[in-house]
Amino acid sequence: MKPILAAGAVLWRRAAEVEIAVVHRPRYGDWTLPKGKLDDGESRYAAAVREVAEETGFRCALGRSLGLVSYAVDGVPKSVDYFAARVVDGEFTVNDEVDKLEWLTPTAAAARLTYDHDRAVLATFCEHGPETTTLLLVRHGHAGRKDKWPGPDDERPLSKTGRVEAKALAKLIPLFGPDRVHSAPKTRCVQTVQRVAERLRVEVRMEPRLVESAPLDKAMGRLQEIVSESGTAVVCSQGGVIPDLVRGLAEDSSVDVGEAHSRKGSMWVLSFVGERMVGALYIRQATNT
Structure with a gap:
């Protein structure tokens, strides 16, 4: 069975303090980090930037790797490469996959996220702070x-x-x-x-x-x-x-x-x-x- 390859990011910005983008997907009823499948022939780096833009409306610049997360979806193995990603510009609009986006402090974002693996990625991001x-x-x-x-x-x-x-x-x-x-x-x-x-x-x-x-x-x-x-x-x-x-x-x-x-x-x-x-x-x- 061919595994699902995906990429995503901890998208961050600095307002009064560092804020993390957390998105709500009505199809699944969950709060998660922006991510999605690689297109044919697409690199994980390009996929991470594209998926962030499609789900959040923001253009970003990738930073350090936050590791690989693996799990199964309906029995099919899935792996997601995550990266830190700094907001460059953009604005959120409701789209086919995401109906809400919230900018939260890392602590509040961890509490809002639905999945343990997303919280683990966020914890890796927080180990060294965003501005490496x-x-x-x-x-x-x-x-x-x-x-x-x-x-x-x-x-x-x-x-x-x-x-x-x-x-x-x-x-x-x-x-x-x-x-x-x-x-x-x-x-x-x-x-x-x-x-x-x-x-x-x-x-x-x-x-x-x-x-x-x-x-x-x-x-x-x-x-x-x-x-x-x-x-x-x-x-x-x-x-x-x-x-x-x-x-x-x-x-x-x-x-x-x-x-x-x-x-x-x-x-x-x-x-x-x-x-x-x-x-x-x-x-x-x-x-x-």
């Missing part, structure tokens, strides 16, 4: 073989596969609400995030300390400087340094990053409270993930 800092650490896309490129390696461009990966990343990355773009000064790195920069109408900031030949302590220091700035940054670098950076950031935290993979065209969603990393999500590829 997100860093999107991207490895450049495929750029062909080094020994087949006649020019300087710094100028080696993306291959056809790499351009496809860059196009996919340009759809994925904006779901997390970035506001600035950084890149190691390699043509293939800059090309990987150029579309994102153009969409944001910002320049790509060159980061010579983030090339794989730079001393690791210098690269780590620069990455921490970027994290300390407000907003959400995109940083594109190379496979020879990204795993070490991820492991280094995780050393003083309780976050398990495993083998710290860094596939070409992949992305790490790293979440911080101050300088401490509190979450790490590896996205192996930008499509169908």
